Amino acid sequence: MTALGFFAAGTISHSSVSAKSRVRVTSNSALKTAGSSRNVTFTGSNALYNKAATLKGARKVASTSTLRSIANSGRSSQNVRAYRVAKTNRGLVYYKVVTFDGQHRGWIYGGRSKTSFRGGLKAYSTFKQGTVSSDMQNGTYKLANPGTGTATYVKPAWTQYKVGKKAADTSAYADSVYKIDEAGTRTKEGDQWVHIYAYEGNAGANGWILASQLKAADSSSSSNNGNNSQPTTDKIADNALRINFVDAATGAPVKSMDYIKNGGTKGSTLGTLTNGVWQLGTNDQTALQTQMNAR
Incomplete structure (x- = not known):
């Protein structure tokens, strides 16, 4: 009986650790600062996903190579706007962005602060x-x-x-x-x-x-x-x-x-x-x- 009781306790502890380690979004909200302050460009260090890249089921929608091409484009229609921000329980921040022509939209890693652009994004002046x-x-x-x-x-x-x-x-x-x-x-x-x-x-x-x-x-x-x-x-x-x-x-x-x-x-x-x-x-x-x- 003692051995069984020890095994059961060990099983409960393992499940608890797994639940705590699972990545989840703890906040997801619209950005409300002036639009011009949310114009960004891609750094090319991170790809674009349909959801935060660390979430289960995340799918890449644009590679780093594609994003670098957009950043280096000579057409203003490929300027980029950030409009939502999300944070995970691991402290990672992701921004939802869209190109002005609407051809590319998705989530990209943006560092650990919701007040500045880092990681795959940086602030950009379009004019x-x-x-x-x-x-x-x-x-x-x-x-x-x-x-x-x-x-x-x-x-x-x-x-x-x-x-x-x-x-x-x-x-x-x-x-x-x-x-x-x-x-x-x-x-x-x-x-x-x-x-x-x-x-x-x-x-x-x-x-x-x-x-x-x-x-x-x-x-x-x-x-x-x-x-x-x-x-x-x-x-x-x-x-x-x-x-x-x-x-x-x-x-x-x-x-x-x-x-x-x-x-x-x-x-x-x-x-x-x-x-x-x-x-x-x-x-x-x-x-x-x-x-x-x-x-």
Whole structure:
């Protein structure tokens, strides 16, 4: 009887230890701080799971390689927002995140504190606020090509989660004259965005827009070989490079665009000359391509 009693006690003790060691979630709540403070990027050290990785049944939904690609992407649509936080009985913290385009969503290890991002995440600024130059402040502007291809936004496109367009079709604002009161660059693309407000005319499109989608309000345009779009003849900002497009067959001017280099100064060069070949940095290449595509 004594031996049986000893065996039974040992069995109860073993079950108790197993129950205590089982991983479980002790808290799971929505993050309530300002959205911009919850913009994050992946460090590539941890994968994304359908639930906290240490829980039974956890399944990987995105590898560390995939997350590194997202972090290094040149598209703001792949910015990331954290929106829930959970903690396990072992003190591990997990965040639920989603890419702005909604293509990737899941839980990722975030360290041991619910007040800072660690582990597989780090805080990230999707937009870098810049300064408005005196040329911008003193200038007046119109939309270069009003219509569905020239939208204005509540915030620069894809820099805040689910914050979209102010005016999707700007056809009705073709005659409005605008001034600029804010400027900055999207972190991933490196392109310049400005905030405009109506100085004259309809204010319905007030918002953020690509700087390249504006033209000086006093710039003139006239017909030339059937083309109504002329290279801009207004003053070039000290931190801008003007690119004039011409018809390859006739040499006739087609249109112009000013590429604004944040932090650039008058007389400085854009890119580097290596072995007789002029090369642009990756951010400048991406930003220029984005502006050209927008035109």
